[in-house]
Amino acid sequence: MIDTFFGLGQLDSSRALFMSLVIGILFGIVLERAGFGSSRRLSGVFYFRDMAVIKVMFTGMITAIIGITLSVRFGLISEPSIYLMPTLYKAQIIGGLLFGIGFVTGGWCPGTAAVGAASGKWDAVVFLGGAIGGSIFFNETYAWIKGVYEAGNPHIAFIYQSIGMPKGWFILFFVLTGILVFWCVELIEKKRNQTHNYLHSDFLKQFSFVLLVAGFSVFMFLGDPSSDAKTTGSPSQSVDTSEQVLLTQIENALDHMDPEDLARRLMAGPQDLVLVDVRSEPEFLKFHIKTARHIPLKDLVQQLEPYRNKGLIVLYSNGMTHPAQARDVLARLGFGNVYLLTDGLDGFIKRCLRPVSLRSEPVPESAAREINQWRQFFLTSASAPAGKAFLAGAAPSGLPLPGIIDSQRLSSLLGIPDLRVIDLRSQPEYNTRHIPGSLALNVESLRGNIKGIPSCLLPAPLLAGHLSLMGIQPRTLVVMVCGDKVQDATLAGMALERLGHANYAVLAGGFLRWKAMGLPTDTLLPQIKITPYPEADNDQFTIDYKTVLSHMQNKTALIIDVRPQAYYTGEKSDEARAGHIPGAVNRPFDLDTVKSADAVEFKPVSELTGAYEKIIPSKATHVIVHCRTGHQASQTFFVLKHLLGYSRILWYDAGWTEWASRMELPVKTGITP
Amino acid sequence: MNSSAKPYMNPYLAGVCLGLVLTGSFLILGTGLGASSGIARIAAAIQAWLLPEHTANTPYFGAWGKYPLDYYLVYMFIGTIIGGLISAVGQKRLSFQLEKGKQCSSWKRISFALIGGLIVGYASRLAQGCTSGQALTGGALLLTGSLVFLICLFASGYAVAYVVRRQWDD
Numbered sequence: 025m026i027d028t029f030f031g032l033g034q035l036d037s038s039r040a041l042f043m044s045l046v047i048g049i050l051f052g053i054v055l056e057r058a059g060f061g062s063s064r065r066l067s068g069v070f071y072f073r074d075m076a077v078i079k080v081m082f083t084g085m086i087t088a089i090i091g092i093t094l095s096v097r098f099g100l101i102s103e104p105s106i107y108l109m110p111t112l113y114k115a116q117i118i119g120g121l122l123f124g125i126g127f128v129t130g131g132w133c134p135g136t137a138a139v140g141a142a143s144g145k146w147d148a149v150v151f152l153g154g155a156i157g158g159s160i161f162f163n164e165t166y167a168w169i170k171g172v173y174e175a176g177n178p179h180i181a182f183i184y185q186s187i188g189m190p191k192g193w194f195i196l197f198f199v200l201t202g203i204l205v206f207w208c209v210e211l212i213e214k215k216r217n218q219t220h221n222y223l224h225s226d227f228l229k230q231f232s233f234v235l236l237v238a239g240f241s242v243f244m245f246l247g248d249p250s251s252d253a254k255t256t257g258s259p260s261q262s263v264d265t266s267e268q269v270l271l272t273q274i275e276n277a278l279d280h281m282d283p284e285d286l287a288r289r290l291m292a293g294p295q296d297l298v299l300v301d302v303r304s305e306p307e308f309l310k311f312h313i314k315t316a317r318h319i320p321l322k323d324l325v326q327q328l329e330p331y332r333n334k335g336l337i338v339l340y341s342n343g344m345t346h347p348a349q350a351r352d353v354l355a356r357l358g359f360g361n362v363y364l365l366t367d368g369l370d371g372f373i374k375r376c377l378r379p380v381s382l383r384s385e386p387v388p389e390s391a392a393r394e395i396n397q398w399r400q401f402f403l404t405s406a407s408a409p410a411g412k413a414f415l416a417g418a419a420p421s422g423l424p425l426p427g428i429i430d431s432q433r434l435s436s437l438l439g440i441p442d443l444r445v446i447d448l449r450s451q452p453e454y455n456t457r458h459i460p461g462s463l464a465l466n467v468e469s470l471r472g473n474i475k476g477i478p479s480c481l482l483p484a485p486l487l488a489g490h491l492s493l494m495g496i497q498p499r500t501l502v503v504m505v506c507g508d509k510v511q512d513a514t515l516a517g518m519a520l521e522r523l524g525h526a527n528y529a530v531l532a533g534g535f536l537r538w539k540a541m542g543l544p545t546d547t548l549l550p551q552i553k554i555t556p557y558p559e560a561d562n563d564q565f566t567i568d569y570k571t572v573l574s575h576m577q578n579k580t581a582l583i584i585d586v587r588p589q590a591y592y593t594g595e596k597s598d599e600a601r602a603g604h605i606p607g608a609v610n611r612p613f614d615l616d617t618v619k620s621a622d623a624v625e626f627k628p629v630s631e632l633t634g635a636y637e638k639i640i641p642s643k644a645t646h647v648i649v650h651c652r653t654g655h656q657a658s659q660t661f662f663v664l665k666h667l668l669g670y671s672r673i674l675w676y677d678a679g680w681t682e683w684a685s686r687m688e689l690p691v692k693t694g695i696t697p
Numbered sequence: 698m699n700s701s702a703k704p705y706m707n708p709y710l711a712g713v714c715l716g717l718v719l720t721g722s723f724l725i726l727g728t729g730l731g732a733s734s735g736i737a738r739i740a741a742a743i744q745a746w747l748l749p750e751h752t753a754n755t756p757y758f759g760a761w762g763k764y765p766l767d768y769y770l771v772y773m774f775i776g777t778i779i780g781g782l783i784s785a786v787g788q789k790r791l792s793f794q795l796e797k798g799k800q801c802s803s804w805k806r807i808s809f810a811l812i813g814g815l816i817v818g819y820a821s822r823l824a825q826g827c828t829s830g831q832a833l834t835g836g837a838l839l840l841t842g843s844l845v846f847l848i849c850l851f852a853s854g855y856a857v858a859y860v861v862r863r864q865w866d867d
Contacts, residue, residue, distance in 0.1 A: 026725075035726065036768070036769070043725050044772040048772060048775060050780060051780060052781040053781070053784040054714045055780075056780065056790070057705070057788065061784075061785055063796045063810075070858035080711050082712065083709050083715070083716065084713075084715035084833060088715075088837035091719075092723055108840060109826065109831070109835050115825070116845050116846040119821070119831075120849025123846070123850045124857065125853050126813045126817035127813065127828070129816065130817060131810065132810070134733040136828075138774060138778045139777065139780075139781030142780075143781060143792070144793040145795070145796050146793070147797070150814065151814035154810065154812065154816075155740075155815070155818035155821070157815050158814060163757045163758045172823065181842065194839070195839075227709075577762050606760050690759055692756070
């Protein structure tokens with residue numbers, strides 16, 4: 025799977041800029057070779073004199089449609105790593121009509137004028153000067169034209185969806201139309217010019233045939249679901265198996281854990297086993313072994329630090345190459361408890377999950393029964409909220425963490441040693457009645473002034489100190505209990521996440537629901553022993569204003585402002601300046617919760633899924649959430665990342681407090697982004 | 698044109714090459730080709746150089762920050778010029794001239810090119826792309842808006858062609 029610069033959010037890196045230059049050079053060469061360095065040839069298309077523009081453009085589109093479709097189809101690239109331009113009918117219709125007038129009047133379009141200027145055409149140089157002027161004119165009249173520019177609802181729309189045709193059929197239709205158009209324009213050229221053309225040439229016949237075959241191939245590939253299985257994970261598989269022979273000879277067999285052994289351990293329920301998937305994120309999201317946690321190789325040492333020589337760490341990939349290398353590194357750093365999954369994920373699927381009926385070797389009845397149990401355990405609900413199941417320490421199996429826990433479940437866990445219940449209500453409320461064994465915590469004690477910015481989440485070492493004093497260890501399951509402010513629970517969750525502590529849950533409905541259900545409460549203060557908590561900073565999600573600005577300028581992330589609408593528009597303001605970050609969309613955080621008779625809690629996941637699908641194009645889109653101080657945004661962060669499975673959520677903690685006070689940063693008011 | 702200039706490439710094969718470059722751009726950058734954004738960024742830099750304070754406060758160019766040229770499409774635009782130059786020299790097509798019909802006066806062709814450029818520069822910003830970035834790239838992704846843009850472009854082009862035809866009269 026290729027990670028594109030866009031997919032990585034690194035379009036502004038120097039390597040991406042260099043590659044853009046190289047691609048530009050190739051683009052320029054192709055345009056020039058096609059004869060597009062001549063305005064006479066370009067404008068010929070409008071007078072039926074020279075139809076090269078249509079031939080080149082149509083062929084280019086068909087080639088790229090086939091190239092991209094097959095690249096996505098065969099897992100070379102994932103759809104989220106491609107930038108899709110939004111459809112905005114009004115701007116695109118008016119823009120298109122104007123553009124056509126400019127094109128035929130000037131004889132150039134921007135790309136071809138660049139090539140024309142390079143070929144010494146003065147009219148191209150003048151045209152480029154005009155285009156620069158036109159851009160400046162647009163900037164100056166932006167306020168006036170904004171209504172058209174922003175009209176409607178920007179959304180990603182595919183033509184085959186818009187006209188209600190399956191994708192494969194549309195591509196076939198497009199290719200056939202292309203062939204028809206090519207023959208027509210050849211006929212037109214012949215009638216107009218009576219000069220050499222391709223109409224009766226063998227070339228056009230052969231070319232049409234090749235296009236036809238290519239069109240049908242794409243149609244077949246898109247229509248055949250069985251080829252799914254063939255392609256999953258295949259790119260790395262071949263490399264891994266060839267390396268595997270060598271590695272199995274080198275490796276001490278004791279460093280391996282057999283798939284059957286792993287399956288039995290995971291089936292047995294909670295224990296000190298951290299299962300780590302080191303494949304790419306899209307592969308992990310597609311499928312992973314139940315309870316596995318995804319950690320990219322580069323973050324492995326940092327994120328596994330809490331588990332060094334505690335319990336078992338099992339690494340897996342498709343094959344064994346990467347985990348073996350990673351295990352060696354970890355072993356050199358003093359991790360004595362790291363194991364590899366023998367034969368990797370492929371081996372696990374083959375040996376544990378393949379149905380008995382498909383196996384060539386005879387399977388004893390006892391083994392068959394075990395295989396069926398494994399299939400039931402590992403293949404059910406493995407995909408439900410993809411990518412967040414994580415089992416460690418005391419977490420009851422099947423509880424996806426971080427996540428939500430209900431009162432019944434929590435009451436059944438009360439009393440186990442590796443559980444800490446944190447009560448985030450006010451101290452008088454806590455003192456009057458609380459869940460037995462719970463600890464009171466004022467969520468504001470997790471925040472402070474960082475380098476002049478008030479109300480920022482404290483650095484990792486200070487947070488680790490807090491956890492130590494509350495007797496929390498990396499393996500502890502922490503349950504957050506709030507009153508009527510769910511964002512208190514999620515903000516405390518951010519503190520845990522900064523330390524890489526994924527083992528936490530938010531109590532659904534908070535204390536009010538617990539009480540309404542008549543579950544036990546008391547007034548005793550718990551006896552707690554201080555335990556050290558590692559100070560490792562695992563924060564990959566908090567970003568500063570510079571990162572926000574860069575994403576804003578390059579349009580590489582969707583910014584969601586979760587403050588109430590009146591603050592977003594600028595009608596109300598408690599800050600240096602009113603309004604919002606240009607381009608940010610407004611989705612107030614309190615739309616994600618619902619207040620029922622007895623408590624405040626998250627809306628059902630199905631409802632939230634629908635709401636955010638309208639806002640965020642894909643699960644892998646980079647999304648920045650922010651509010652005024654980071655408090656409310658922590659709730660949206662939790663919803664997107666842990667309840668809905670969006671993988672690239674970033675948290676601008678300093679938020680509007682900082683943005684508004686930095687006068688050099690742009691600000692926009694009003695209801696539009 | 699030089700008498701020694703080589704003939705143009707077969708347009709269909711050129712189209713295939715163009716499609717391959719576009720596919721390569723998607724595989725490497727994750728975005729398609731573009732030209733008008735590069736021009737607009739250069740426009741923003743020029744305006745910022747002439748009127749720094751005013752430009753920084755404009756809502757459109759201002760949002761691009763202090764360094765509008767640090768953008769991948771600016772590099773792609775420069776690349777396009779370099780590529781055009783390499784090919785024009787290689788194909789012996791580099792010649793300094795004003796392309797126009799023999800009957801058309803130079804000032805008329807120049808003013809047409811200037812007016813066309815102004816309109817195209819404006820329209821590309823409005824539609825968020827030009828023939829490369831919107832029509833070709835978005836068309837290859839089968840995006841509805843891009844194909845709508847492409848159809849409108851040709852519709853108005855053919856509608857207006859008659860009015861500006863004299864510039865090509867020989």
